[in-house]
Amino acid sequence: MKKLLLALFLVAFLGVSVFASTMTVGLSVSTLNNPFFVILRDGAIEQAKVLDIDLVVMDAQNDPAKQMSDIEDLVQKKVDVILLNPTDADALVPAVEDANKAGIPLLTIDRSVNGGDVALHIASDNVKGGEMAGAYTVEQLGEKGIVVELEGITGASAARERGQGFDTYIAEFSGIKLAAKQTADFDRAKGMSVMENILQAQPKIDAVFAQNDEMALGAVQAIKAAKRQDEMFVVGFDAVPDALNAIKAGDMKATIAQQPWMMGVLGVMNGYLVVSGVELGIEFIPVPLKVITE
Amino acid sequence: MKNLQYKDIIRRYGILIGLIGLIIAFSILSERFFTISNMLIVMRQTSIVAFLGIGMTFVILGAGIDLSVGSVLAFSGAVAAGVMQSRGIFLGILAGLAVGTALGAFSGLVITKLRIPAFIATLAMMAIARGGTLVYTDGRPVTGLPSSFAFLGRGYIGDIPFPIILMLVTFVLAYIILKLTRFGRYVYATGGNIDAARASGIKVDNIIISNFAISGFLSGLTGIVLSSRLNSAQPTAGMGYELDAIAAVVLGGTNLFGGEGELWGTLIGAFIMGILNNGLNMINVSSFYQQVVKGIVILIAVTVAQSGKK
Numbered sequence: 001m002k003k004l005l006l007a008l009f010l011v012a013f014l015g016v017s018v019f020a021s022t023m024t025v026g027l028s029v030s031t032l033n034n035p036f037f038v039i040l041r042d043g044a045i046e047q048a049k050v051l052d053i054d055l056v057v058m059d060a061q062n063d064p065a066k067q068m069s070d071i072e073d074l075v076q077k078k079v080d081v082i083l084l085n086p087t088d089a090d091a092l093v094p095a096v097e098d099a100n101k102a103g104i105p106l107l108t109i110d111r112s113v114n115g116g117d118v119a120l121h122i123a124s125d126n127v128k129g130g131e132m133a134g135a136y137t138v139e140q141l142g143e144k145g146i147v148v149e150l151e152g153i154t155g156a157s158a159a160r161e162r163g164q165g166f167d168t169y170i171a172e173f174s175g176i177k178l179a180a181k182q183t184a185d186f187d188r189a190k191g192m193s194v195m196e197n198i199l200q201a202q203p204k205i206d207a208v209f210a211q212n213d214e215m216a217l218g219a220v221q222a223i224k225a226a227k228r229q230d231e232m233f234v235v236g237f238d239a240v241p242d243a244l245n246a247i248k249a250g251d252m253k254a255t256i257a258q259q260p261w262m263m264g265v266l267g268v269m270n271g272y273l274v275v276s277g278v279e280l281g282i283e284f285i286p287v288p289l290k291v292i293t294e
Numbered sequence: 295m296k297n298l299q300y301k302d303i304i305r306r307y308g309i310l311i312g313l314i315g316l317i318i319a320f321s322i323l324s325e326r327f328f329t330i331s332n333m334l335i336v337m338r339q340t341s342i343v344a345f346l347g348i349g350m351t352f353v354i355l356g357a358g359i360d361l362s363v364g365s366v367l368a369f370s371g372a373v374a375a376g377v378m379q380s381r382g383i384f385l386g387i388l389a390g391l392a393v394g395t396a397l398g399a400f401s402g403l404v405i406t407k408l409r410i411p412a413f414i415a416t417l418a419m420m421a422i423a424r425g426g427t428l429v430y431t432d433g434r435p436v437t438g439l440p441s442s443f444a445f446l447g448r449g450y451i452g453d454i455p456f457p458i459i460l461m462l463v464t465f466v467l468a469y470i471i472l473k474l475t476r477f478g479r480y481v482y483a484t485g486g487n488i489d490a491a492r493a494s495g496i497k498v499d500n501i502i503i504s505n506f507a508i509s510g511f512l513s514g515l516t517g518i519v520l521s522s523r524l525n526s527a528q529p530t531a532g533m534g535y536e537l538d539a540i541a542a543v544v545l546g547g548t549n550l551f552g553g554e555g556e557l558w559g560t561l562i563g564a565f566i567m568g569i570l571n572n573g574l575n576m577i578n579v580s581s582f583y584q585q586v587v588k589g590i591v592i593l594i595a596v597t598v599a600q601s602g603k604k
Binding site: 032056057058059061062063064065068069070072073074076077078088090091092093094114 | 324326329331332335339342435437444448520523524525526528530531532533534571572575576578580581582
């Protein structure tokens, strides 16, 4: 957070002094057919307005080949900095190398690439998100209770990191017992069937943490079918519209929301700093998440 | 008399005039557009549509249509990448080309022997090859390709990107086949009037199967070049590319019902698509409007070409 404030201060300082001249930022988004990335783009547009710089947005429509061409075009346009939200971690490496060769600094947003020189990576901190889910659960339980966890696809980074954050946090409380931890592949139908099995095996459950909302919504179905909804509450992750509705209806207790708007803002801001010659001294900016309970 | 000549020029060269007009317009609107480095990039980007368009020209001249090129491209690229990982670049490329050719020939067989319309047969192949790609790759990109494989999609000979050279070589070979061989004449004859062609002793089934095999082969080549360019084979590669390829052929003035058209028209048509993609990016047109503009340009071009006809 300190670094963020420092960065904000520097932007304010630089903005009014030396670097008031025009600058062009190129933003290549994986797809604008997904509200998440539309909000990210809107955040970037807003921040570009604040800094009074030009922003060029390109939509790869989920096609890595189109995104590669878009990056080539941005390099030809000689933009000052490129913000890349890659469609694929491997396919865009040559594009990153193109930008490197042309001496144009490149930042990645939300997803990373597996090669080339990236000045800065900006993404949600899933470990932190898992911790927040753990903290919320522990608090609601009064530091005492039986917890069940539904895991995402084995090996997926989001699943690993969210689980790590949650597990580490609740392990510190001796009154909290993790009775079951099973994978349901981020899938709603699997979330339901896995939860059905857990409900059979566990006579008493106080809280369920699902590593994404889809599994949480599946678990809610299983819990309702078993008529045990008053016994336990469910916490999800991602804040998808269905989950927000479920929270409103009282079927889910909370979910962890990513902040795509903030990603867009931070992308443009840090792109601006990099072009202005500021040494960031960091390679990764974790975008804060927030707990949504209503 | 003069009016007739004018119409003739429009009909023959309207598409070329359109291309030059686009280049001039973009050059005025963006100073970075008409530079050597940008033109080379446009040509490299265009090569993908050009390969597919050249194959599609054979198919459409023979009064067919091939909706499967995007999926066949993905399958060939995936197989090439998969084989390459264990058996080396040469066998990988060979396997990719073989898969593409075989799938194309299979579509041709279904069309001629089972008498299923090309539209339906290749629509089915589109689904089969896309599904096959997902099965083969398990839905994940194939990565870890040999580093020297990068030459095909990203290498240079002198200052010229290799895909451009490959595109020109392919064009010249296809031109020779279409214009200077008996097979080429039979392609035109089959597409122009299939009954007349059959009556005059042309084995029209073989011509049609060959057309689809050529389209499949070039789809395979495209898949391999794309894998090299992207340093990986993507299971979703080439989605919607069949429409770009068909658009390039139609822009190039080839008759969608077969028998009439020129290969150079397809090349120009592909360039128009490439110039539009690049130029609209250069002048900051939002990606949503870009698709609208592309559609309108296709309509205008075809309308102008029609008006030149008697």
